[in-house]
Structures are given as C-alpha cells and as structure tokens.
Amino acid sequence: MAETTLKVVPQADLKNVDPVWTTAAITQNHGYMVYDMLFSMDSKLQPQPQMVDSWKTSDDGLTWSFTLRDGLLFHDGSPVESKDAIASIKRWSVKRADGQALMTRVKEIVAVDAKTFEIRLEKPFGPMLSVLANPTLPLPVMREEEAQTDPNTQVTTIIGSGPFVFDDKAWVPGDRVVYRKFKDYKPRSEPVDGFSGGKVAKVDTVEWIYIPDTNTATQALMSGEVDAYEIPPLDLMPMLKADPNITVKVLDTLGKMGHIRPNHLYPPFNDVRARQALQLLVDQREFLAAQVGNPEFETVCYAVFMCNSALESEAHAEPWMKPNPEKAKELLAAAGYNFKDPIVVMLPTDQQIIYNNILVMVGKLKEIGVNVDAQAMDWSSLTSRRAKTDDPNTDPKVGWHIFPTWWTGVPMSSPLTNAPLVSTGDPKTAWFGWPKDDEIERLRAAFMDAGTKEEQMKIVDALQKRFYEFIPYLNTGQFVTPVAWRNTLKGVPNALLFVAWNIEKTE
Structure with missing residues (x-):
C-alpha cells in the first residue's frame, strides 16, 4: 500500500x-x-x-x-x-x-x-x-x-x-x-x-508547508498542491466556499481575541497613563475591519473574559469603548513621553490578521504625533524577540515597546487561564510585557475560592474594573477563523x- x-x-x-x-x-x-x-x-x-x-x-x-x-x-x-x-x-x-x-x-x-x-x-x-x-x-x-x-x-x-x-x-x-x-x-x-x-x-507523513503569501497558499489549496490551510485569508473566503472541492468550517466557535501588548518594564508604558492612552486609540470596529473585514466573523467585545463565554461581562468598560485621540495625546505627555522618542513596534509581516491589526495602531499613534519605529519581521522572529527584557529606549534593535497577537478565546475566558492577565511583574511567571499589579493578583487568587457562579461574577466584575484602571493589554475585537x-x-x-x-x- x-x-x-x-x-x-x-x-x-x-x-x-x-x-x-x-x-x-x-x-x-x-x-x-x-x-x-x-x-x-x-x-x-x-x-x-x-x-x-x-x-x-x-x-x-x-x-x-x-x-x-x-x-x-x-x-x-x-x-x-x-x-x-x-x-x-x-x-x-x-x-x-x-x-x-x-x-x-x-x-x-x-x-x-x-x-x-x-x-x-x-x-x-x-x-x-x-x-x-x-x-x-x-x-x-x-x-x-x-x-x-x-x-x-x-x-x-x-x-x-x-x-x-x-x-x-x-x-x-x-x-x-x-x-x-x-x-x-x-x-x-x-x-x-x-x-x-x-x-x-x-x-x-504530515508536512507543514510554509507559504507566507496568502494568495499563493489559497491557490495551492484550490489546485490540490496542499490538502489543508489552517488560517486562510478571510477576504478570500467567498472563493473558497464556492469551490465544491473544499470544506470551510469554523472549528473554534468561541473564537479569538485581537490583542496588543505594551511593555510594562520601561517608559513610557510603565506608566499607566501611557497605557490608557493606547486604549483611547482603540475603536474595535476599525480594528476588526482591518484584521478581519467580514462582519460574519467579527464581534465587537470589551468583555475581558470574552463575549459569549460563561463569564461574559462588560462592566466598567463603557468609558473606554469610545476612542479619544486628543485625550490619548494628553495622557502620553503626562506620562513623560517625549514625542521625538521612537516607540518600537514589532510588525509580523507573515501574519495577515495580526499585521493588519497593528498597522491600525501604528496609524493611530502617528496621528497623535508619536515617533513610531515600525520594525518588520516574520512571526517566529517576533515570538523569539518578545521574550527579551532589554530596554527598547537604549537598545531599539533588541528591546520593544509594543507587539500584536491574538489569543484563543478558551483560555482568555477565565481568570484562571487568562495568561496575559497574570500581573506578577516577574519575567519568569508573567507573560511577555510583564505587568505588575497586586490587586489583579489578589482577585485572581480569590476567583479560585469562589464557590458559586454569583461569587465568580462578582470577582469578574471587580477584575473588569481593575483591568480598565490598569490596562495590562488591549483587546481589539473578537473573531473566528475558519x-x-x-x-x-x-x-x-x-x-x-x-x-x-x-x-x-x-x-
């Protein structure tokens, strides 16, 4: 055989x-x-x-x-x-x-x-x-x-x-x-x-064949050169759905959350006002239009623990749902940012969804006068570099200020498993970006002891409140990828x- x-x-x-x-x-x-x-x-x-x-x-x-x-x-x-x-x-x-x-x-x-x-x-x-x-x-x-x-x-x-x-x-x-x-x-x-x-x-045998160009990869699937495409481009989805030889299916119905992570270790984003400035640049509809571009697959969501999850709550999020670039610029200045200083942003060119996501943020930062040092690289290089704790203000070729990603919704949907929410500040235990906040850690620990759904939701609402006070990261919208x-x-x-x-x- x-x-x-x-x-x-x-x-x-x-x-x-x-x-x-x-x-x-x-x-x-x-x-x-x-x-x-x-x-x-x-x-x-x-x-x-x-x-x-x-x-x-x-x-x-x-x-x-x-x-x-x-x-x-x-x-x-x-x-x-x-x-x-x-x-x-x-x-x-x-x-x-x-x-x-x-x-x-x-x-x-x-x-x-x-x-x-x-x-x-x-x-x-x-x-x-x-x-x-x-x-x-x-x-x-x-x-x-x-x-x-x-x-x-x-x-x-x-x-x-x-x-x-x-x-x-x-x-x-x-x-x-x-x-x-x-x-x-x-x-x-x-x-x-x-x-x-x-x-x-x-x-x-299973072969993963890396094809960074999405059009080339889509044509390879349609011609039978490859058998499957893990995350095909959403803008080409109608063409794939129309092909009788191809099945298109959403396996993860909860989906993913677009994510932008600031570096908490160094200025300016070690100051909460600078992180709040980033949040005030986010209009999820705009980000979703860029990173997904198909309403069938998008959900505007300001719930820290995902929309359509067991712990969904948008408590305390409303003040942050409307962008305010003027206020963002004021907050950055109050945080001590000199608008001539470069902000190192890592751009993963071979990840269409994430790349389009961060390009929106780059544009928003430039609009309020930020000197953006946008550094292009492939995703695997980014995932290696984001682990480095070097100061981007003194070594901009090694350190970083901001990077984009997305998170699968299942771990994001609970204080127990939401990794970027961990706020120990310790590079050995906190996720890249290394936030430190004792109140978030206290509430996460309390969640483990919550015996009823009502008790859990009280802690979720408290975490929502503290999240938007502290801004450990930015959510840019929920979406599914067939x-x-x-x-x-x-x-x-x-x-x-x-x-x-x-x-x-x-x-």
Whole structure:
C-alpha cells in the first residue's frame, strides 16, 4: 500500500519547538503532533483522560492519585513513567497561569510506583482535571531528562510519546516541517471527540508547508498542491466556499481575541497613563475591519473574559469603548513621553490578521504625533524577540515597546487561564510585557475560592474594573477563523484547531 502524506499550510513558520517555553500557537500545534497529554478536552470542553488510565481523589480533596495507561512509549522506545509526568507538570506549571494557580495549593507531587503518582495539596483545588486538560496551552509530557530543563530555556531535543514523530533532519525553517507516524503509539479505545479519544494516525507523513503569501497558499489549496490551510485569508473566503472541492468550517466557535501588548518594564508604558492612552486609540470596529473585514466573523467585545463565554461581562468598560485621540495625546505627555522618542513596534509581516491589526495602531499613534519605529519581521522572529527584557529606549534593535497577537478565546475566558492577565511583574511567571499589579493578583487568587457562579461574577466584575484602571493589554475585537481543507480528507476531528490524527486522505 502506497504511503500517504498530508500537506498542510500552517498559520506560521515553526522556529521555536518547545511548547512550554512559548505560548505561540504554531508551537502549541507542534506540541499536539509530538507529545501526548495526561488529560484532554472533548468537543464540549469537558476533561477526559488521555495518558491517564484511572484516577481517584481522597475524601478531603487533598490527594489526587493518577495511574498511567499500559503501553505508553516515548519515540526513543523508552517507557513513559510517573517521573516523566511529575517533571513535566512541574516545568509546565511555572509558565502557565492555571499551572501557577495549581502550584499555590500543591504540597508535593510524588511517584508511588513507575505508573502511579500523587498530587498532594495543602488546600483543595476543584479545577484539577480542567487544568491538566488545558486545550490551548496543553501540558506536554516530556521525558524527565527534557522536563528538568529550566522552563525559561528552550528544550531542543524533541522526543514525545504522541502519534507523530518530529523529523528534525527534514525540518527546514522557512520552508517545511515533517512529522512521521509513530508506529508504536497506542491510541485510546474511545472514538475521537475534540482533543480526546483515540488518536489514530491514518497517514504516514504530515508536512507543514510554509507559504507566507496568502494568495499563493489559497491557490495551492484550490489546485490540490496542499490538502489543508489552517488560517486562510478571510477576504478570500467567498472563493473558497464556492469551490465544491473544499470544506470551510469554523472549528473554534468561541473564537479569538485581537490583542496588543505594551511593555510594562520601561517608559513610557510603565506608566499607566501611557497605557490608557493606547486604549483611547482603540475603536474595535476599525480594528476588526482591518484584521478581519467580514462582519460574519467579527464581534465587537470589551468583555475581558470574552463575549459569549460563561463569564461574559462588560462592566466598567463603557468609558473606554469610545476612542479619544486628543485625550490619548494628553495622557502620553503626562506620562513623560517625549514625542521625538521612537516607540518600537514589532510588525509580523507573515501574519495577515495580526499585521493588519497593528498597522491600525501604528496609524493611530502617528496621528497623535508619536515617533513610531515600525520594525518588520516574520512571526517566529517576533515570538523569539518578545521574550527579551532589554530596554527598547537604549537598545531599539533588541528591546520593544509594543507587539500584536491574538489569543484563543478558551483560555482568555477565565481568570484562571487568562495568561496575559497574570500581573506578577516577574519575567519568569508573567507573560511577555510583564505587568505588575497586586490587586489583579489578589482577585485572581480569590476567583479560585469562589464557590458559586454569583461569587465568580462578582470577582469578574471587580477584575473588569481593575483591568480598565490598569490596562495590562488591549483587546481589539473578537473573531473566528475558519479552517479550509480539500474534500479528499475524511474524519477531521471537531477540535478547536486542525489536528492530524484520525484524518484519512483519499484520492
């Protein structure tokens, strides 16, 4: 039987391969290919066991015991054991908002035997399974050797236990990434459902083919040169929908939130007045028109925890919904900004949605007299540079003041998982931009103890109020991005993103 190759145009070029070190979506997608997780979310966003076979909780809620499935192997042939899971949990939790929340309650994590480990708590932690099943910043189980790497240093040896093996010898940054079927992978017996169930590799090879020009990538899909396009350009969506050979589908119905992040460490955006100035330049309708340009896929949303989510609230947002450039200029001046000083803005030229988003902000800044140093680069270069804490005022080629991105709505929709809301100010625990605000941290901690929906919403409203007082980041509008694939593909899982397992390729 001839070998089959699934060819996908990914959303970006893959340069960073450690899904713990970075939150870049392309690296998380890479993580799903190579690694397996202890738990995974089904299509209803309910946690289901993945590598775990069975688990139990003590009556007082302080001890959680987990036993791994039989037959789990890493790609080098070594068995997956408790020590690997424990080291992976500890490393991941340093970099993830919900992992950090969990570790504030953890007394110790210990191996009972080679397949069973316990998480012992100082205080009960109700969302344990949901945290271990984080769907968008998942917990990849690495070998203990790699998982003992400092989480602020990239792992470079990529050996997982998932359904595909990363072929590092065939990887050509800027061109393609290659994955091979792991023939010794033992899938679960349950049918695939979202990210959960049996991950059956039905193709022999998966190739991510990087095509930065969206028109070229769209034509490659329509001609059959590639089989799928992860984030096709929304302005070409009518043409793709009209093609009888192509399926266009929104997999993540909650969607994404456009996002602009200022650097809190250095002037001028270490001053809240400068960040408030940025907020007063945002008209979400304008930003959405540029970054999406199709009302079918757009939602104006000033809710910190997403619109159409369980914790939706626009409390205290109204004063910030209307742009005021004159006031923005006054606030920047009051913050001590000299309008001759360059503001370094990173522009990811190969990410159409984000690129169009930041171009609007660049235009708004220039309109009020800001000296914008707009530096063009590809997305992978941006995701590497945003981790640097150098002062952009003294080293504008290394440091930065502002960068754009988008966040998947699921983690953004809770104080527990909203990573850019973490305001510890510590580059080791806070997300790039490094805000520091004790009140936000106090409210996030209180949310963990909220026992009822009413109590949760009181904290959400308080967080909304503090968010717009402090401005840790800017939301530029909510949107969905359909995935497109040729009808020769069968069995595409109904996960939040396009994953390669269970897909059959027919001719």
